[in-house]
Amino acid sequence: GIQVEQSPPDLILQEGANSTLRCNFSDSVNNLQWFHQNPWGQLINLFYIPSGTKQNGRLSATTVATERYSLLYISSSQTTDSGVYFCAVRPGSGYALNFGKGTSLLVTP
Amino acid sequence: KAGVTQTPRYLIKTRGQQVTLSCSPISGHRSVSWYQQTPGQGLQFLFEYFSETQRNKGNFPGRFSGRQFSNSRSEMNVSTLELGDSALYLCASSLVVSAYEQYFGPGTRLTVT
Numbered sequence: 001g002i003q004v005e006q007s008p009p010d011l012i013l014q015e016g017a018n019s020t021l022r023c024n025f026s027d028s029v030n031n032l033q034w035f036h037q038n039p040w041g042q043l044i045n046l047f048y049i050p051s052g053t054k055q056n057g058r059l060s061a062t063t064v065a066t067e068r069y070s071l072l073y074i075s076s077s078q079t080t081d082s083g084v085y086f087c088a089v090r091p092g093s094g095y096a097l098n099f100g101k102g103t104s105l106l107v108t109p
Numbered sequence: 110k111a112g113v114t115q116t117p118r119y120l121i122k123t124r125g126q127q128v129t130l131s132c133s134p135i136s137g138h139r140s141v142s143w144y145q146q147t148p149g150q151g152l153q154f155l156f157e158y159f160s161e162t163q164r165n166k167g168n169f170p171g172r173f174s175g176r177q178f179s180n181s182r183s184e185m186n187v188s189t190l191e192l193g194d195s196a197l198y199l200c201a202s203s204l205v206v207s208a209y210e211q212y213f214g215p216g217t218r219l220t221v222t
Contacts, residue, residue, distance in 0.1 A: 033210065041146075041197050041216045048210035086152070095165040096142065096154035097201075097211060 002027045002091040006100035013077050013107050021072040021103045023087030031090035031097065032063050034072050036083050043086065046072070077107045111136065113202050113214035121220045127188040130217045134181050134202030140164075141183040142211065143175060146197040155198075158183050159205070187219075195221045 003026040013019055025032075034046040047054050047061040049070065054061050058077075063070040074081055084104050088097040114133045122128050134141050143155040154167040158177035175185040181202075187194055197218050201211040 031209070031211075035213070041199075041218065043199065043201075043213040045210065045212060088152075095157065096167060097144075097152075098154075099152035101151055 002029070002089060002094065002098050004087060004089055004098050004100040006085075006087050006103050008103060009101065010104045011106070013105065015077060015079060015107055015109055017077050017107075018073070018075045019077060019105070021074070021085055021087075021105075023070040023072070023089075023100055025068050025070075025087075025089045027068075028092045029065065029089040030092050031088075032070055033088050033097070034061055034070070035086045035088065036081075037086060037102070038083055046085075074105075077105075079107045079109060081105060082107050113200060113212055115198075115200050115214040115217050117217060118215065119218050119220075121222060122190050123222055124190055124192060126190050127186060128190060128219060129184055129186045130198055130200075130219075132183045132185075132200030132202075132214060134183070134200075135212055138202035138204055138212075139181050140203045140205060140209075141177055141181065142201045142203070143183070143185050144199045144201065145169075146199060146216075147193075147195075152199070155185065190221045192221050195219060 005024045035043040051065040060073045084102040086102045088099045140159045142157040157165045177183045197216045199216045200214045203209040203211045
């Protein structure tokens with residue numbers, strides 16, 4: 001099956017810092033989503049981005065489908081950004097979202 | 110528009126029992142997928158329903174089953190519970206099939222003792 005690798009696995013930032021999270025995948029995809037999992041377990045949609053670039057406030061994402069990677073940028077981080085960020089992809093020949101292991105982010109005051 | 114809802118939010122069961130979890134998708138969404146999240150295995154796909162039919166199934170034993178009703182609400186059932194079934198069960202809905210953006214519910218946290 002498709003492999004989804006996220007890096008770094010853990011990240012500690014001071015409030016106000018910027019960060020880049022990476023997602024590499026091993027096959028062509030027709031769906032790529034970034035999620036933030038809150039402390040209660042809910043997956044919050046950040047971006048639906050099988051290709052191209054999108055921005056939403058302090059967050060932006062870029063997917064280069066031909067090179068099989070996606071990047072999530074967090075600028076001016078806040079303590080409320082803490083949590084686990086997941087990248088999930090649906091391969092062109094598949095039918096389910098395949099999740100990476102996530103990046104655990106801690107933003108300290 | 111209301112989001113995906115799941116009930117119950119927390120559940121404690123004993124080995125050997127069975128459990129039924131419920132998921133109501135976003136209004137107008139016709140596809141419902143179920144995922145299991147454990148610390149060891151991460152997030153894994155269980156199955157997807159569309160138009161009351163199971164379209165796809167992940168690599169889980171037959172003890173895991175589900176169904177979808179005409180109003181797109183879905184239930185999943187786990188029979189003969191094992192300790193390893195303790196997990197967060199997440200339901201996701203999408204407009205048509207899973208290639209479209211999926212939206213997740215808050216999850217049901219199941220503990221098997």
